[in-house]
Amino acid sequence: MHTRRDILRYGALAGAGLVLPGAVAAQTRTAMVPLVARVASAQLAPSEYPATEIWGYEGQAPGPVLRFGQGDRLARQFANELPQPTSIHWHGLRIPNAMDGVSGLTQDAVPSGGSFDYDFVMPDAGTYWYHGHNRSVEEVARGLYGALIVEEPQGPDVDRDDVLVLDDWRLDAETLQIPDDFDAPQDRSHGGRFGNLVTVNGTFDLSQSAKRNERLRLRLVNAANARTFQVGLSGLEGWIVALDGMPLAVPERFENGLILGSGQRADLLVDVVAETGETAHLIQYDNREEYSLATFAVTGTSARSRRGSPGPLPPNPGMDLPDLSDALATQLVVEGGAMGRMSGAMLDGNRRSFRDIASENQYWALNGNVGMPDTPLISVPKGDTVRMEVRNDTAFPHALHLHGMHFREILPDSQFGPLRDTLMSLRGETREIAFTADNPGKWLLHCHMLSHAAAGMMTWLEVT
Ligand code: C2O
Numbered sequence: 189m190h191t192r193r194d195i196l197r198y199g200a201l202a203g204a205g206l207v208l209p210g211a212v213a214a215q216t217r218t219a220m221v222p223l224v225a226r227v228a229s230a231q232l233a234p235s236e237y238p239a240t241e242i243w244g245y246e247g248q249a250p251g252p253v254l255r256f257g258q259g260d261r262l263a264r265q266f267a268n269e270l271p272q273p274t275s276i277h278w279h280g281l282r283i284p285n286a287m288d289g290v291s292g293l294t295q296d297a298v299p300s301g302g303s304f305d306y307d308f309v310m311p312d313a314g315t316y317w318y319h320g321h322n323r324s325v326e327e328v329a330r331g332l333y334g335a336l337i338v339e340e341p342q343g344p345d346v347d348r349d350d351v352l353v354l355d356d357w358r359l360d361a362e363t364l365q366i367p368d369d370f371d372a373p374q375d376r377s378h379g380g381r382f383g384n385l386v387t388v389n390g391t392f393d394l395s396q397s398a399k400r401n402e403r404l405r406l407r408l409v410n411a412a413n414a415r416t417f418q419v420g421l422s423g424l425e426g427w428i429v430a431l432d433g434m435p436l437a438v439p440e441r442f443e444n445g446l447i448l449g450s451g452q453r454a455d456l457l458v459d460v461v462a463e464t465g466e467t468a469h470l471i472q473y474d475n476r477e478e479y480s481l482a483t484f485a486v487t488g489t490s491a492r493s494r495r496g497s498p499g500p501l502p503p504n505p506g507m508d509l510p511d512l513s514d515a516l517a518t519q520l521v522v523e524g525g526a527m528g529r530m531s532g533a534m535l536d537g538n539r540r541s542f543r544d545i546a547s548e549n550q551y552w553a554l555n556g557n558v559g560m561p562d563t564p565l566i567s568v569p570k571g572d573t574v575r576m577e578v579r580n581d582t583a584f585p586h587a588l589h590l591h592g593m594h595f596r597e598i599l600p601d602s603q604f605g606p607l608r609d610t611l612m613s614l615r616g617e618t619r620e621i622a623f624t625a626d627n628p629g630k631w632l633l634h635c636h637m638l639s640h641a642a643a644g645m646m647t648w649l650e651v652t
């Protein structure tokens with residue numbers, strides 16, 4: 189019990205500049221900037237159509253771009269004003285497990301009206317994103333995501349730095365509202381939940397102006413539930429300098445386009461080569477069609493001439509190649525789905541037939557198990573190397589995302605691929621990845637085609 193005298197005494201002490209534990213806690217709490225998730229309305233389609241009700245961080249879809257410097261601390265008091273529990277996952281950030289934001293694994297979901305403090309230091313520069321991670325298939329489809337950018341202390345020489353968040357929305361053709369069909373068996377058992385309106389930064393016709401010879405850094409984020417973007421350039425020429433946030437050792441010339449699976453990112457450095465009066469485009473190739481994702485109207489020529497080839501971005505800490513000599517070898521077999529050949533799998537601890545599993549609206553198994561298992565796929569001592577063969581024994585591509593650590597593909601010539609956090613695995617393909625298990629905790633591994641994750645394609649591993 190505090191008496192009035194105690195309180196006065198605390199007041200006096202605080203006034204005298206003495207630090208009390210309570211006062212410190214109060215201070216950190218007030219230093220937390222709020223981040224609110226709420227229902228809002230957005231004009232996704234042309235203005236003659238109605239606005240769409242969305243879920244957004246700060247009421248925006250995408251949410252605000254969160255920008256930091258490398259080594260900065262993110263301190264946000266997240267407030268959930270949505271009608272459902274949720275949590276925030278910071279996709280691609282190598283941060284402590286308790287901050288990873290996976291409802292049911294690293295924290296309890298934040299109930300409607302509740303809040304949670306996210307507080308961590310960001311060790312890596314690069315292009316990341318944040319999104320809801322409770323019922324992701326619904327949250328992300330409703331717009332609950334945003335880009336998170338961590339800048340290098342010495343960034344590349346560019347005229348502009350643009351964040352382009354790609355998404356496709358499923359909207360009712362009449363009302364332009366998002367149908368409540370997040371659990372549709374057709375989406376879950378086939379290619380996932382595709383939309384019918386593609387947007388970049390929440391608008392269907394993003395356009396801006398640029399000058400010939402300008403160099404733009406384009407930070408692409410694929411926030412779509414299932415769609416793989418096949419990106420091309422027109423009137424722009426350049427290089428891929430980072431994938432999934434991590435710098436490439438050598439910038440790669442952008443030649444034949446870029447495949448960006450759900451959850452993946454790419455940083456491009458592009459020079460405007462179109463003439464004044466022309467338009468340059470970021471293009472999406474869709475089967476035989478192609479259309480503009482973003483338009484750059486060329487309004488003149490930059491005062492300076494075109495720059496030479498860029499060097500690599502500065503490396504992030506801990507980008508060394510994994511040491512395979514004592515690696516723990518494991519396998520990830522992806523099975524199930526429509527047109528697959530899975531005869532049965534474990535579901536809730538019992539062996540069930542595929543037909544039986546499908547009757548529960550589940551369709552996919554990882555290593556013969558449907559859905560989140562009680563025990564990890566593997567448990568690895570911190571610092572050890574894991575090599576994992578990933579065998580896609582299904583009729584669909586999958587975008588397999590590992591939380592908390594980046595991996596490299598072991599290429600057939602036993603070279604290593606670039607660091608990534610999401611692997612595009614095509615039907616029938618077997619690939620192998622390796623990573624140093626240097627981040628302790630429980631880390632999710634799942635398909636980022638979110639209907640697939642919800643329908644069984646989810647597991648976790650533990651670093652002890
Ligand atoms: Cu971007 Cu587990 O998710």
Ligand code: CU
Pocket residue numbers: 585586587635636637640641645
């Ligand atoms: Cu999948």
